[in-house]
Amino acid sequence: MKAKHIYTVLFFIGVIVAITFGAKMPAAGAKFSDVLGGFFFGLVLAVIANILWHREVKKEVKVLLQEHRDSDENPVFLLQRSVEQVQKLNDDFEKLDNKQVCQCIDDISEKFIHPFTEKRQTVMDMLGMEKGAEVLLTVAFGERMLNRVWSACADGHRPEAKKSLGQSCNNYLKAITLVEY
Amino acid sequence: MVFGIGESMSENTQGEYRELTVAAVILGVIQGVILNLAFVYAALKLGFSIGGSTVAAIMGYALLRGVMKKGTSIENNINQTIASGINTAGTGIVFTLPALFMLNYQWQQAGEAGINFTVWPFTIAGIAGSLLGVVIIIPLRKQMIDLDRLRFPSGVAVTTIIRSGSSGVGKAKLLGLGFVIAALWKVAITYIHVPGIIEHEEFLFGFGVIPKYLQPALYLSLMNVAAGLLAGRGGLSFFAGGVLAWWIISPTSVAMGWAQGADDAAQAGFIYGKMLRPLGIGALMGGALMGVIMTFPAIKSALRSLAQASKMAKLEKDSGDQDEMPFGLLIVGFIGAILLFFFAAYMTDGVTITQALITAIVGPIWLGLAALIVAQATGMTDISPMSGMALITVTIMMFILNQNIAAAMVVAVAVCVAIGQAADMMQDLKTGFMIGGRPVKQQAVQFMVTWIGAIIAIGAIYVLWKNGPGGANGFGPGTSLPAPQAGVLQGIIKGLKTGNVPLDKYVLGGSIGAVLAAAPLSGLGVMIGLAMYLPFSITLGYGLGCLLQMFLQKVKGAHFCEHKLVPFAAGLIIGEAITGIFQAGIDILRSM
Numbered sequence: 001m002k003a004k005h006i007y008t009v010l011f012f013i014g015v016i017v018a019i020t021f022g023a024k025m026p027a028a029g030a031k032f033s034d035v036l037g038g039f040f041f042g043l044v045l046a047v048i049a050n051i052l053w054h055r056e057v058k059k060e061v062k063v064l065l066q067e068h069r070d071s072d073e074n075p076v077f078l079l080q081r082s083v084e085q086v087q088k089l090n091d092d093f094e095k096l097d098n099k100q101v102c103q104c105i106d107d108i109s110e111k112f113i114h115p116f117t118e119k120r121q122t123v124m125d126m127l128g129m130e131k132g133a134e135v136l137l138t139v140a141f142g143e144r145m146l147n148r149v150w151s152a153c154a155d156g157h158r159p160e161a162k163k164s165l166g167q168s169c170n171n172y173l174k175a176i177t178l179v180e181y
Numbered sequence: 182m183v184f185g186i187g188e189s190m191s192e193n194t195q196g197e198y199r200e201l202t203v204a205a206v207i208l209g210v211i212q213g214v215i216l217n218l219a220f221v222y223a224a225l226k227l228g229f230s231i232g233g234s235t236v237a238a239i240m241g242y243a244l245l246r247g248v249m250k251k252g253t254s255i256e257n258n259i260n261q262t263i264a265s266g267i268n269t270a271g272t273g274i275v276f277t278l279p280a281l282f283m284l285n286y287q288w289q290q291a292g293e294a295g296i297n298f299t300v301w302p303f304t305i306a307g308i309a310g311s312l313l314g315v316v317i318i319i320p321l322r323k324q325m326i327d328l329d330r331l332r333f334p335s336g337v338a339v340t341t342i343i344r345s346g347s348s349g350v351g352k353a354k355l356l357g358l359g360f361v362i363a364a365l366w367k368v369a370i371t372y373i374h375v376p377g378i379i380e381h382e383e384f385l386f387g388f389g390v391i392p393k394y395l396q397p398a399l400y401l402s403l404m405n406v407a408a409g410l411l412a413g414r415g416g417l418s419f420f421a422g423g424v425l426a427w428w429i430i431s432p433t434s435v436a437m438g439w440a441q442g443a444d445d446a447a448q449a450g451f452i453y454g455k456m457l458r459p460l461g462i463g464a465l466m467g468g469a470l471m472g473v474i475m476t477f478p479a480i481k482s483a484l485r486s487l488a489q490a491s492k493m494a495k496l497e498k499d500s501g502d503q504d505e506m507p508f509g510l511l512i513v514g515f516i517g518a519i520l521l522f523f524f525a526a527y528m529t530d531g532v533t534i535t536q537a538l539i540t541a542i543v544g545p546i547w548l549g550l551a552a553l554i555v556a557q558a559t560g561m562t563d564i565s566p567m568s569g570m571a572l573i574t575v576t577i578m579m580f581i582l583n584q585n586i587a588a589a590m591v592v593a594v595a596v597c598v599a600i601g602q603a604a605d606m607m608q609d610l611k612t613g614f615m616i617g618g619r620p621v622k623q624q625a626v627q628f629m630v631t632w633i634g635a636i637i638a639i640g641a642i643y644v645l646w647k648n649g650p651g652g653a654n655g656f657g658p659g660t661s662l663p664a665p666q667a668g669v670l671q672g673i674i675k676g677l678k679t680g681n682v683p684l685d686k687y688v689l690g691g692s693i694g695a696v697l698a699a700a701p702l703s704g705l706g707v708m709i710g711l712a713m714y715l716p717f718s719i720t721l722g723y724g725l726g727c728l729l730q731m732f733l734q735k736v737k738g739a740h741f742c743e744h745k746l747v748p749f750a751a752g753l754i755i756g757e758a759i760t761g762i763f764q765a766g767i768d769i770l771r772s773m
Contacts, residue, residue, distance in 0.1 A: 011700060015693065019713075020430050022689035023456040024439045032685045039689060046696045057701045102347075110743060117330050121703060124479070133328055133482035140327035140614075141504070148617020151254040152198055154347035160198035164617065 004056035007049045014046030061125040075119035075126070076179055079139065082112040083172045086146065090169045093162060098153035101161065105150045113143055127179065135178050142171035198253060201622045205252075205259040208244060210630055212237045212260070213267025217634050220268055221641045223765040224275040225662040234335060234608060235755045236762065237264035238342040246346065254343050255618045261339060262609040262623045263630055269605040270311050270634025273598030275642065277571060278303055279667035281590050282646050283657045284674060298587040300643055302528040306595035307635030309521035313545070313595070314602025315627045316514030317552045318610070319506050323483035324476070325607060326614050329703060331560025332415065334408040334754060336611030341751035343616055352748040359752020360759075363403045367760040370401045383718050392445040394435050394452055396427040396717035405719060407753035408563040409726020410746060413734065418705050419562050420724025422712025426457050453716070459683040461713030462569045463690020464697065468706015469554045471698035487511070506624050518545040525595065529588040539581050540592060547577060548596050552603040557707045559604040560611075562723060563754075568666070569714055571597050572673050579677050586674060598635055602627070726750075 021038035070077055085108045124132035145168035152161035216233035241260040245252020289295040325331045345353045370382050378385055387397035409416055431452050434440045442448035488508045523541035526532050551570040559565050574596045578589035613623050649655035656662035698706030712720050734742050
């Protein structure tokens with residue numbers, strides 16, 4: 001069993017112990033129950049296991065960066081693919097009809113964008129919370145603009161679709177330049 | 182009326198892409214006012230109310246695209262944002278204000294001193310709550326939708342409606358199939374009653390063998406299961422919280438002799454009311470607070486991005502591309518909140534300046550935290566713990582305001598309206614994200630019109646109360662409008678007056694929630710807190726939905742789940758919601 005899994009199990013054992021002892025009602029006139037010791041034992045166990053769990057997660061992220069650079073497990077790889085695909089769609093926009101544009105967006109979302117957003121916690125762990133948030137917010141704006149392209153094409157408004165696609169492209173490019181590793 | 186992609190109108194190469202239009206605003210306001218009045222009445226009569234987004238989105242699709250032939254997806258989004266915002270403002274009021282009328286009447290009838298109040302502080306509080314709910318969303322939107330990517334199942338369902346015409350016949354058929362199944366199911370379970378097996382829309386699978394303190398009940402709501410289907414693996418912690426509460430803590434409490442009660446049903450009631458619910462409320466608060474601390478760098482980044490967007494918008498002036506409300510509005514809103522809380526409290530009889538000042542500081546801070554909790558819970562599960570937040574609000578305020586019930590309720594009205602608005606706005610912003618709408622336009626229309634909902638709801642409640650014999654008791658026990666939710670809050674207030682506050686549970690639950698929120702799994706504190714707060718029959722149904730989605734994803738793949746399961750689940754949510762509204766309407770007409 002991996003160390004991470006052991007710490008996860010210990011964390012939940014600690015939480016279960018703490019909640020169970022915390023559930024007991026205090027005696028009449030007392031502020032807290034007489035099993036508060038059991039509650040604190042569970043809480044401390046959960047806190048220690050939590051700290052060790054976080055350490056294991058950080059180690060995993062380092063390994064991901066070093067050994068899985070070009071894998072779907074690596075969110076940066078997925079982001080790079082997203083950028084390429086959105087840029088390609090932007091370049092090919094005039095050659096495609098509305099239905100084809102919408103289909104392209106669905107494909108990009110399914111293959112790259114949604115898998116990337118599923119790994120947002122890994123992005124935070126990789127880049128730190130502040131930088132990770134900046135990247136994710138930039139990607140979110142790009143994705144929202146891509147969704148706007150879909151809506152504009154569905155509604156038959158090509159100029160809006162083209163404008164929004166340009167904005168989406170710019171934001172995805174900005175997001176990938178923010179990532180330095 | 183299914184339009185193909187780009188075929189709904191001739192290629193519109195001229196003019197701006199229709200988004201915030203007069204047609205959308207007028208349609209949204211009309212629908213919002215009608216839904217508000219209808220749901221205030223339904224809530225007093227039946228004890229629940231339903232969000233109006235799905236109805237408004239369908240009407241918007243029919244009128245803007247079908248009749249006017251020029252409506253766009255994002256225009257319909259503005260329409261449904263306004264309608265649901267005006268409607269939701271009423272929900273926060275109908276849950277709180279009637280309790281005050283009922284308590285006052287009850288105490289006067291018993292020859293005791295009544296509660297001295299007028300509706301004006303509540304009107305100010307309701308308007309303040311409507312505006313504050315929008316203000317609080319400004320920073321929360323980035324956190325919950327852009328960063329945390331919370332699911333907001335109802336928001337996803339509304340997106341499916343708005344896009345149903347353009348997504349292809351296949352998805353529209355799945356949406357329709359889900360709608361029909363949920364509608365028929367809802368009608369069936371409303372009337373099916375098998376004593377001991379199916380009661381009050383719950384399947385009781387104890388059969389006299391499984392003890393009641395293990396909560397062997399399943400809420401027969403396809404909407405609930407559909408919320409789990411949309412959440413998938415991400416919602417599993419909510420189910421795990423329910424299992425922890427009822428299949429570990431509950432039997433352990435019984436085995437250890439901690440649960441009072443003559444039989445297993447009484448023990449279950451004791452465990453839920455005295456142990457799990459207050460622990461769950463504590464965990465919600467602790468989880469939310471720790472969540473803020475843990476994600477503070479991300480929140481800082483989100484706020485910086487907001488401030489930068491404001492600066493860029495000033496430089497670019499008329500680009501029309503500003504996506505966010507001005508950052509200054511957040512500061513103005515916060516100062517406005519302090520002032521409104523101060524005046525609403527000070528206008529209430531028996532409140533000193535010092536108490537009003539403390540209320541003005543504590544009120545907005547608590548409101549922000551409560552909005553965060555409710556928005557997170559709604560985002561993850563589609564369930565809003567509004568009653569729990571109302572309870573805590575009244576508890577805190579009765580402590581600060583020296584047991585002044587009227588003043589505490591003024592703040593409770595503001596908080597409930599605000600958090601209702603926040604949760605509703607988040608659902609609408611999720612829809613906006615998925616279809617490419619600009620958040621600033623949705624927030625602007627909410628700001629402009631949803632305070633109307635608060636005034637309408639207060640007016641409706643006042644009129645209904647005065648409609649009773651002798652100009653009072655128009656709703657409450659023994660009348661045609663029993664107001665069950667207000668009755669619950671009444672009971673809570675009475676309990677607080679006798680000093681019955683489970684402080685130990687709030688503190689211990691808060692500690693547990695904080696530890697859970699610090700884990701490397703997002704939102705654990707809020708999910709497990711919410712699961713302990715709710716009946717297990719709801720958590721079980723949701724959990725089955727999560728497990729089913731995980732199974733289908735493994736067997737059929739992600740493409741199947743995204744393109745087949747999502748529209749079907751959206752249909753289930755919409756079908757049950759619309760049928761529920763229809764049934765409520767029939768019940769009301771029958772009773773007239």
